[in-house]
Amino acid sequence: MDFKQFLKGLQAIVGERNVVYHSDDLLVFEYDGSVDRGMPDAVVFPSSAHEVSQIIKLSRRAGVPVVGRGTGTGLSGGAITAPGGIQVAFPRMNHILEVDTENRLALVEPGVINLDLDTHVRKFGLRYAPDPSSQKACSLGGNIAENAGGPHCLAYGTTTNHVLGMEVVLEDGQIVNLGSLARETVGYDLRGVFTGSEGTFGIATKIAVRLLPVPEAVRTFLGIFPDVESACTAVSAVIEQGIVPAALEMIDALTIQAVQKVSDAGYPDDAGAVLLIELEGLQDEVDEIGEEVEAALWDTGATQVRAAEAAEEREQLWVGRKGALGALGSIAPNYFLVDGVVPRTQLAPVLAAVADISVKYDIPIANVFHAGDGNLHPCLLFDERKPGALDKIVEAGTAVLQVCVDAGGTLTGEHGVGLEKKEQMPLVFSTEDMAAMVLVRDAFAPANSLNPGKIFPDGKKHTPHAHTAAPGMTI
Secondary structure (H helix, E strand, O other): OOHHHHHHHHHHHHOHHHEEOOHHHHHHHOEOOOOEEOOOOEEEOOOOHHHHHHHHHHHHHHOOOEEEEOOOOOOOOOOOOOOOOEEEEOOOOOOEEEEEOOOOEEEEOOOOEHHHHHHHHHHHOEEOOOOOOOOOOOEHHHHHHHOOOOOOHHHHOOHHHOEEEEEEEOOOOOEEEEEOOOOOOOOOOHHHHHOOOOOOOOEEEEEEEEOEEOOOEEEEEEEEEOOHHHHHHHHHHHHHOOOOOOEEEEEEHHHHHHHHHHOOOOOOOOOOEEEEEEEEEOHHHHHHHHHHHHHHHHHOOOOEEEEEOOHHHHHHHHHHHHOHHHHHHHOOOEEEEOOOEOOHHHHHHHHHHHHHHHHHHOOOEEEEEEHHHOEOOEEEEEOOOOOOHHHHHHHHHHHHHHHHHHOOOEOOOOOOOOOOOHHHHHHOOOHHHHHHHHHHHHHHOOOOOEOOOOOOOOOOOOEEOOEEOOOOOOO
């Protein structure tokens, strides 16, 4: 089947207007939030699971790889297309199909934006807890592919803890259901296996998620510290008391300076680091635990502690955190973000080692991350116009991952392996480990035609490009 025939087949399934294949129109689909790029041969916009099934069946007959694409906010190259492949994108499948307030669940299509679902269900006194910092833009389908986290995953867990079931299209075009509308199902947890499989097992076309009640009280603390080390000590001190905040975030001095240049989030310009700690629950509980949190911050060297209870005050503090990555554009035009995870007790030595890497490679590194669960996000800042800059950045990023692994951590907490970390998989997993993972993938997609070339090392690389920091880009 030649490409013209293949295009006509796609157009017959979804309509001419819903197949993009001119090179100028494909430019926005050749990258995500990573430093890799790969131009798809076409992008298809289905409106139903049946159309997705037909697209995948046609692509398989034509020998064309398929990549499911959410909104392109991913940070590991997960939505980058293999050579000769196409993307299936979901802006037309963006409906909230049902909200069941009695059973606290919602049924949605994969193109629904994370924040849109949360905003919608709050009308009923409910919320969708997983909140990637890109929640204004990221889609539920992409969240499932990467098992996305966010600031509030410390207390509530990542996407996998909130997905009850899903309708998915497999590599052969078969439509199957995984999980159920109940919290538990019998047999193997295929829903759990599918979540975080980075689009290599199949494409989700309907998703059932659980909802939580909106908490009675919320209080956000801003702890201001003279340096990163004392802020790390405070993180451990809070957790050691048996307190599990809804969120516990750290922002270092370089990031604070960038944020304050862009908008006044209320962070002191001269702080070495700040902690954002959010408590949720019953009013009496929040009051009691809040006193313990404040005491822990003062005891570990905070120079100032502020408490925000009004929604406007909390929003101001979170705008700075969630807009931090875009604000880094005021320091350098490009960034490379590393998503390593370490034990909480290793935060201080690992960040010290990251600072050494910054000096060694002469690269500014800004840190803004989920301190409560040790999920680091060192942002390596650079200018792609300088010869050799990107190669040096990738080398430095690998050094950061090595530090994380040596500290007892791993390669990724919420962004996935994708293209960016696949060659580093042997730092954590043996050949036998990865062979077992491939067997699981082959049970779902034996031809490896869905998002091929991801997760496992193969020595192949896509053409890298530098991603430009810009307002609105978030981690």
